[in-house]
Amino acid sequence: xxxTERQLHLNLFILNTGHHEASWRxxxxxxxxxxxxxxxxxxxxxxxxxxxxxxFLSDAYGLPPTIRxxxxxxxxxxxxxxxxxxxTERIGLIGTASTTxxxxxxxxxxxxxxxxxxxGRTGWNIVTSTGNTTAFNFxxxxxxxxxERYERADEFVEVVRGLWDSWEDDALAVDKAAGIYVHPxxxxxxxxxxxxxxxxxPLNIPRPPQGHPLLVQAGASDxxxxxxxxxxxxxxxxxxxxxxxxxxxxxxxxxxRKYGRQADQLKVLPGFCAxxxxxxxxxxxxxxxxxxxxxxxxxxxxxxxxxxxxxxxYPLDGPxxxxxxxxxxEINSQKGRHQLYLDMARREGLTIRDLIMRxxxxxGHYAIAGTPLQIADEMExxxxxxxxxxxxxxxxxxxxxxxxFVDKVVPELQxxxxxxxxxxxLTLRDHYGLARPSWREYGRxxxxxxxxxx
Amino acid sequence: xxxTERQLHLNLFILNTGHHEASWRxxxxxxxxxxxxxxxxxxxxxxxxxxxxxxFLSDAYGLPPTIRxxxxxxxxxxxxxxxxxxxTERIGLIGTASTTxxxxxxxxxxxxxxxxxxxGRTGWNIVTSTGNTTAFNFxxxxxxxxxERYERADEFVEVVRGLWDSWEDDALAVDKAAGIYVHPxxxxxxxxxxxxxxxxxPLNIPRPPQGHPLLVQAGASDxxxxxxxxxxxxxxxxxxxxxxxxxxxxxxxxxxRKYGRQADQLKVLPGFCAxxxxxxxxxxxxxxxxxxxxxxxxxxxxxxxxxxxxxxxYPLDGPxxxxxxxxxxEINSQKGRHQLYLDMARREGLTIRDLIMRxxxxxGHYAIAGTPLQIADEMExxxxxxxxxxxxxxxxxxxxxxxxFVDKVVPELQxxxxxxxxxxxLTLRDHYGLARPSWREYGRxxxxxxxxxx
Numbered sequence: 032x033x034x035t036e037r038q039l040h041l042n043l044f045i046l047n048t049g050h051h052e053a054s055w056r057x058x059x060x061x062x063x064x065x066x067x068x069x070x071x072x073x074x075x076x077x078x079x080x081x082x083x084x085x086x087f088l089s090d091a092y093g094l095p096p097t098i099r100x101x102x103x104x105x106x107x108x109x110x111x112x113x114x115x116x117x118x119t120e121r122i123g124l125i126g127t128a129s130t131t132x133x134x135x136x137x138x139x140x141x142x143x144x145x146x147x148x149x150x151g152r153t154g155w156n157i158v159t160s161t162g163n164t165t166a167f168n169f170x171x172x173x174x175x176x177x178x179e180r181y182e183r184a185d186e187f188v189e190v191v192r193g194l195w196d197s198w199e200d201d202a203l204a205v206d207k208a209a210g211i212y213v214h215p216x217x218x219x220x221x222x223x224x225x226x227x228x229x230x231x232x233p234l235n236i237p238r239p240p241q242g243h244p245l246l247v248q249a250g251a252s253d254x255x256x257x258x259x260x261x262x263x264x265x266x267x268x269x270x271x272x273x274x275x276x277x278x279x280x281x282x283x284x285x286x287x288r289k290y291g292r293q294a295d296q297l298k299v300l301p302g303f304c305a306x307x308x309x310x311x312x313x314x315x316x317x318x319x320x321x322x323x324x325x326x327x328x329x330x331x332x333x334x335x336x337x338x339x340x341x342x343x344x345y346p347l348d349g350p351x352x353x354x355x356x357x358x359x360x361e362i363n364s365q366k367g368r369h370q371l372y373l374d375m376a377r378r379e380g381l382t383i384r385d386l387i388m389r390x391x392x393x394x395g396h397y398a399i400a401g402t403p404l405q406i407a408d409e410m411e412x413x414x415x416x417x418x419x420x421x422x423x424x425x426x427x428x429x430x431x432x433x434x435x436f437v438d439k440v441v442p443e444l445q446x447x448x449x450x451x452x453x454x455x456x457l458t459l460r461d462h463y464g465l466a467r468p469s470w471r472e473y474g475r476x477x478x479x480x481x482x483x484x485x
Numbered sequence: 486x487x488x489t490e491r492q493l494h495l496n497l498f499i500l501n502t503g504h505h506e507a508s509w510r511x512x513x514x515x516x517x518x519x520x521x522x523x524x525x526x527x528x529x530x531x532x533x534x535x536x537x538x539x540x541f542l543s544d545a546y547g548l549p550p551t552i553r554x555x556x557x558x559x560x561x562x563x564x565x566x567x568x569x570x571x572x573t574e575r576i577g578l579i580g581t582a583s584t585t586x587x588x589x590x591x592x593x594x595x596x597x598x599x600x601x602x603x604x605g606r607t608g609w610n611i612v613t614s615t616g617n618t619t620a621f622n623f624x625x626x627x628x629x630x631x632x633e634r635y636e637r638a639d640e641f642v643e644v645v646r647g648l649w650d651s652w653e654d655d656a657l658a659v660d661k662a663a664g665i666y667v668h669p670x671x672x673x674x675x676x677x678x679x680x681x682x683x684x685x686x687p688l689n690i691p692r693p694p695q696g697h698p699l700l701v702q703a704g705a706s707d708x709x710x711x712x713x714x715x716x717x718x719x720x721x722x723x724x725x726x727x728x729x730x731x732x733x734x735x736x737x738x739x740x741x742r743k744y745g746r747q748a749d750q751l752k753v754l755p756g757f758c759a760x761x762x763x764x765x766x767x768x769x770x771x772x773x774x775x776x777x778x779x780x781x782x783x784x785x786x787x788x789x790x791x792x793x794x795x796x797x798x799y800p801l802d803g804p805x806x807x808x809x810x811x812x813x814x815e816i817n818s819q820k821g822r823h824q825l826y827l828d829m830a831r832r833e834g835l836t837i838r839d840l841i842m843r844x845x846x847x848x849g850h851y852a853i854a855g856t857p858l859q860i861a862d863e864m865e866x867x868x869x870x871x872x873x874x875x876x877x878x879x880x881x882x883x884x885x886x887x888x889x890f891v892d893k894v895v896p897e898l899q900x901x902x903x904x905x906x907x908x909x910x911l912t913l914r915d916h917y918g919l920a921r922p923s924w925r926e927y928g929r930x931x932x933x934x935x936x937x938x939x
Contacts, residue, residue: 055666062659067601068571068601091689098666098672099667107595114602117522117571136622140546140561141563148568168684168686207509210780212516212556235558326664
């Protein structure tokens with residue numbers, strides 16, 4: 032198998048005890064360790080042993096009212112990823128930060144610092160936040176409207192990129208004899224004044240090793256996809272069927288042209304939840320066991336929250352009250368997930384209880400229970416038929432589900448020439464086969480406006 | 486020597502290549518490593534070998550226009566401290582975060598996360614920011630007024646403490662069989678609505694191992710001292726003479742009573758810059774060498790910035806233009822340092838050049854060049870005569886100045902029974918001999934207002 036052959040990119044989505052919402056109740060998981068760095072170190076080191084491209088931490092700035100039923104999200108991403116950076120050597124480290132409740136200077140600097148600490152292994156998953164649980168921890172008002180959040184995100188990313196480029200790559204002089212630490216003409220203030228932000232710059236840290244940490248996105252609404260087509264280099268997406276996956280893949284890549292981008296400058300990584308057994312029966316047994324631990328009361332709460340209607344007054348074994356549900360267009364956050372669940376329920380004629388179970392393992396992402404061979408077959412099918420450049424792995428329970436993937440599925444993918452047998456690059460960009468942005472490759476509008484820093 | 490005898494507390498203030506502003510030009514320093522985590526790991530591990538209580542990172546959110554002359558501040562504190570947390574076992578880790586340019590929810594959560602990652606070894610140095618270099622990276626306006634910044638800081642700290650207490654210590658149930666992860670009645674929203682912030686809570690991470698990470702402060706203005714007396718558990722301070730040190734110590738401790746606090750609940754740690762030689766002559770030589778590398782052009786800029794007047798038009802070898810200088814009362818930031826420099830120049834009849842040199846090694850903190858014995862004598866004098874509970878060590882150059890302190894001064898302090906010969910505690914609070922705050926020991930006004938989280 033030639034090394035230039037297109038290969039899969041695999042990201043591990045780390046979520047406390049795993050992606051099945053009942054995983055914390057499983058006998059083999061460790062929910063007491065959800066705030067324990069040693070637990071995450073073990074996961075990261077296993078993922079690195081499996082030669083995965085990266086690991087990823089989602090995030091939210093609030094405690095869900097359903098915490099009674101569900102394990103803690105985990106530790107704070109910047110602090111956890113930095114700890115994992117020094118506990119690993121090669122794997123990429125992707126963290127989530129919201130553009131709605133942060134300042135671009137802080138985010139640009141923290142990712143730059145993390146990129147220096149990790150030797151160029153970081154990526155930023157750009158989110159605009161969902162729900163009032165987060166909103167009320169910052170202001171006495173709810174979440175800003177969908178369109179405004181994306182407008183702010185767009186300006187936010189422009190400022191962050193500008194700050195990463197406020198140092199030229201060779202700005203450091205470090206001339207002890209002459210007493211010149213930096214070349215002042217290689218530092219460039221940003222002097223940004225926009226609708227949402229005023230940021231002068233330059234950043235107080237040299238340009239990151241990767242130039243720019245990798246930009247990752249997961250918005251599924253029309254606005255979200257347009258934003259991803261413009262800025263993202265990797266996209267996490269929830270696609271319930273191969274056919275939906277193909278449509279999304281083609282749609283997203285076709286949107287890139289108008290921003291002057293090539294299709295291979297963005298990697299589409301659908302979520303992939305694999306329940307692995309040595310036989311199909313064993314896999315089904317594990318799935319049934321996890322489903323058996325699922326709490327319907329929590330599921331009703333979760334769906335009520337998504338559909339913006341109290342579902343507890345409807346029979347669990349009856350259909351969704353379609354006539355009473357708001358349209359996706361009226362929903363302010365998680366528009367993509369809203370549409371996905373609605374389509375799934377309609378297409379498959381699901382009861383409320385069915386929908387809870389169908390979404391318990393991976394929240395609407397593709398889920399499969401099978402043998403390592405069946406799982407590799409399915410991955411290959413998505414990869415070869417235009418639905419994926421790789422996958423966002425969402426083990427249903429941890430650490431066991433990850434151990435099984437690394438020990439049983441990765442070798443099968445390697446045998447087929449679909450996955451690397453060693454790390455050949457050093458940075459996250461290397462792993463994904465994405466070029467390092469040269470200085471001011473983006474945002475030339477700023478370049479003309481700035482002066483040097485003296 | 487009894488182990489219950491009062492002992493010194495020692496903190497290492499890590500600043501890139503050291504505290505002398507010309508240290509980066511010294512042949513033994515490594516300014517190219519100012520953004521290299523391995524460099525900081527080595528410093529932290531040396532400090533831990535020396536059994537120091539803690540290490541500390543200062544911070545600012547902007548690049549000084551003088552960066553041409555001076556090495557980078559360093560990496561971003563949260564990311565760097567988290568990396569150091571997993572590279573060390575016992576030493577405390579104190580990071581700076583500004584209450585003027587942050588949100589309390591983020592700061593409470595990041596320190597809580599770092600406290601979990603480090604096993605209870607973190608402290609927060611609370612600052613209100615100085616200067617417009619920072620201000621213009623966040624808003625199109627200058628730094629808020631001194632009094633407003635402290636008013637915001639006061640509310641900020643109250644919210645952060647409230648968030649740390651939004652989980653009771655035993656809130657986790659983790660009852661797999663019953664499906665109960667937390668006891669909902671042991672989670673408490675804050676429902677804070679104040680002048681500056683609206684924060685509902687609870688925090689999305691369990692109560693930190695230390696209850697509250699240690700609160701550290703360094704404000705030197707009257708407002709700053711009052712704030713420290715109210716909330717701080719350790720105070721970094723710049724005292725140029727033993728006499729000034731005693732006055733500050735007595736003043737600060739006496740202010741604590743009205744907040745219902747005992748004097749030993751706050752540790753006063755004056756900055757201490759030791760240039761160490763095996764002979765006094767060798768120490769003087771090292772000092773002269775560093776002074777010889779000092780750039781007057783930078784010093785003039787630095788003093789002009791502090792005194793808010795362009796000093797470059799006055800003769801370097803003449804006195805400060807006292808009549809033209811604004812009063813300390815008119816100054817909006819670094820009021821304490823302003824007064825300190827002015828007093829020093831007047832008392833000692835310094836020229837502008839003299840003042841540059843006198844403040845080059847440690848920015849007005851106490852500095853001494855001598856043998857390990859002389860240095861230990863001076864520390865003992867401050868400690869035994871009511872000027873210090875310990876010191877904020879500011880090595881003039883790194884890593885050499887730290888190596889010398891650990892290898893030569895620490896054993897001398899140990900011989901005198903002034904310093905520990907092994908770590909006896911696990912947390913930063915243990916090292917400083919400060920109690921772990923019980924749940925809601927502070928901020929009872931919130932306790933009455935809150936309801937449980939269901």
